[in-house]
Amino acid sequence: MRGLLLRLSTLDAGAESAVRVIAYFDSLVRDHVGVATLLQATATLAQCPVGLYDAMSGRRWRARPGEKAVAGAEESGGKAVTEKIGERSRDLGALGTVWMECQGDRHGLDEIVMERFAAAAEVTLERTASGTDPALIELVLSAATGEPERARALRLLGFGTGAQLQVIAGQAEDGPALVSWLRARGHHARGTTVGELAVVIAADEVSESPPAVRAGVGPPVPAARVAASWEAARLALRFTGQDGRDRVVRSADLGALALFAAHVPDAAVAELADVRAVASLPPEVAAAVRALCEEGSVRRAAAAVHLHHSSMAARIARAETTLGFSLAAPAGRLRAHLALALTRLLP
Structure with a gap:
């Protein structure tokens, strides 16, 4: 690295320089800077061009040291530039990509600058995305x-x-x-x-x-x-x-349930006898009916909800008394299952 990073590294040890780099980017994030300001600040710090591809807008930003960041349409989906930069780029997933275009030998602080630049860019892009109109x-x-x-x-x-x-x-x-x-x-x-x-x-x-x-x-x-x-x-x-x-x-x-929600008024659903009966069941009894409808037999339903089969049978018998029809046959279980689903449409 050149410029400010070189000056930092001559003043103190590498670890202290890294701390200063971290603090530099943390301050940018804390100040809620935009994409353009982030790129300008990073280019000034690194003393080389830096770039950012915003996947949300499809735009590619680039900044040179001492110049304003500029944006233009991305012609290659954000890949062409980063392939040339190689290791000096970071993929931000669905948000986009950032890169640094420094030439020559790698400096000891390159990696930390790249990582903090990527982290700050991710936060900045997330904030931009959350501000959707x-x-x-x-x-x-x-x-x-x-x-x-x-x-x-x-x-x-x-x-x-x-x-x-x-x-x-x-x-x-x-x-x-x-x-x-x-x-x-x-x-x-x-x-x-x-x-x-x-x-x-x-x-x-x-x-x-x-x-x-x-x-x-x-x-x-x-x-x-x-x-x-x-x-x-x-x-x-x-x-x-x-x-x-x-x-x-x-x-x-x-x-077919979609037809009820789309075309049957809620008031009409609420008046259905089966729906009223199911809605009146205690929660533990309604859960037993649901398990029976899904599993097809009392024993399998009991295992699914971790009940003894005799306890499940007692709850099913209680439900049948309220419903007014048997749940032993597929037709009865179909009626109950439909009524259970339709109770979701009640106010």
């Missing part, structure tokens, strides 16, 4: 939006018009956790709050289920049909519950 997401998700307007909003959000997108709906307070979870798995994701719900748009299909949150997952669709994925995600969210198996529901798994 909610109006853009609402524009993208509205069925009334024209295709030119939707395409422009998608580009501003960092999504290509040819991308496959998937929408996840959740509780408003879980939105930031959902976005962070998706980005940690390499997805480009943008989220905001619409009314009382969190909405997160993710690039590519989300095959895993987010932990510790209630969420409805819409189907992966072409970018032009993202509004349909949002509608399906909201519908799936209505069927979620507090139980671990029910916390995440995918619209693709609902089958």
